[in-house]
Amino acid sequence: MGLGTHTVLGVPIWPRCKVGGKSFYRKRSGRNSEGSEDDKPDRFLGDGTMATASEIAAVGVIGAGQMGSGIAQLAAAAGCAVLLLDADPTALSRAVASISASLRRLAAKGQLSQAACEDSIKRIRCVSTVQDLRDADLVIEAIVENEDVKKKLFVELDKITKPSTILASNTSSISITRLGSATKRPSQVIGMHFFNPPPIMKLIEIIRGADTSDEVFAAVKSFSERLGKTVICSQDYPGFIVNRILMPMINEAFWALYTGVGTKEDIDTGMKLGTKHPMGPLQLADFIGLDVCLSVLRVLHNGLGDNKYSPCPLLVQYVDAGRLGKKRGVGVYSYGQKSSSVKPKSSL
Structure with a gap:
């Protein structure tokens, strides 16, 4: 010592x-x-x-x-x-x-x-x-x-x-x-x-x-x-400061993917190059953990009573399928493990 x-x-x-x-x-x-x-x-x-x-x-x-x-x-x-x-x-x-x-x-x-x-x-x-x-x-x-x-x-x-x-x-x-x-x-x-x-x-x-x-x-x-x-x-409000702002953006990115507005790559590239974010919202969601994102959105939705915080069905489906992001090897993106069959708008 x-x-x-x-x-x-x-x-x-x-x-x-x-x-x-x-x-x-x-x-x-x-x-x-x-x-x-x-x-x-x-x-x-x-x-x-x-x-x-x-x-x-x-x-x-x-x-x-x-x-x-x-x-x-x-x-x-x-x-x-x-x-x-x-x-x-x-x-x-x-x-x-x-x-x-x-x-x-x-x-x-x-x-x-x-x-x-x-x-x-x-x-x-x-x-x-x-x-x-x-x-x-x-x-x-x-x-x-x-x-x-x-x-x-x-x-x-x-x-x-x-x-x-x-x-x-x-x-x-x-x-x-x-x-x-x-x-x-x-x-x-x-x-x-x-x-x-x-x-x-x-x-x-x-x-x-x-x-x-x-x-x-x-x-x-x-x-x-x-x-x-x-x-x-x-202050002690749902989502505090950072997630009150961040999670609706991530949720909207899932809606854009879910409804076919753009591919995951185009959504992330658009936000990285268009708004100078170091990571796109879908890539960031994978890094955070999709289960964590879903949990926070549910807290926001329940606590604030505003449907704009309602989680995108695709995010819910990914979590239900065990696609939790980078920590599990697969989320929106695959990280070296076999991807599951969940795709935008599939079997919903």
Whole structure:
């Protein structure tokens, strides 16, 4: 272990995991930056306990898929101990291999020292039960985009984590207020919407629930900036900011394909060259995951009550057929696996 490191939950970390040179949860009693007395306590715990922790040292990440593994990599590289949870041992092994390869590529390019690379890898510990996250300071879930499943997880996390733990969701569309209502600590529930792949995409969308405290919001915003992210803040409306705008465009691209307005190649080329998008909407949908796109559109449709968000039947059919995009080898496009027989307007 390197000089000055210590362990948290059995994972080696740097002496401090701070944000912008400042502690996360500071008491505001005492003198402020202007030298005047500020006796307002920094209360963020649901039971009114004073927040005294000076740092977030341990981060739990639930879900070892592409999003979860990317978030785990970011937190480890920022100096935090990471507890990566997934019920599937194969998924965990695959995630650790992917994270290790990604960090070593950065080291090979000179963007990260070899020592920092290896230290980051050592900070990640794989765990198999929610109970293993009981002492985490921050837990970020990156599981299936299903409200009921997420609520059940939050109920369990609320029971087993320490009172000061912040519970965050990587949801791309589901109400943070409703997720928070499943817990006894809604003031400590917040949305942290990373974009795929998390180590590369610079944006993070932070969503406050109706009860999210100012202190938790400030801490998570600072932590996100420590991860190297540009932060945008959204109110708790269906789809938030990015997907409120993006998903209708993707849906319209499916309608254009479904009704024969153009081929998938022409639709994507038109948007890439005509609007300077780096990826066409159908290619982007494959990259996001067609199941995720469908889930977000359903949230938008149900939450806003506007039929313009109603998912295109072709998108629904692709998902029903298991054509989920790049992660499955086939979606709108084929990625080296045998394509299914689903074609625009077929058997509908």
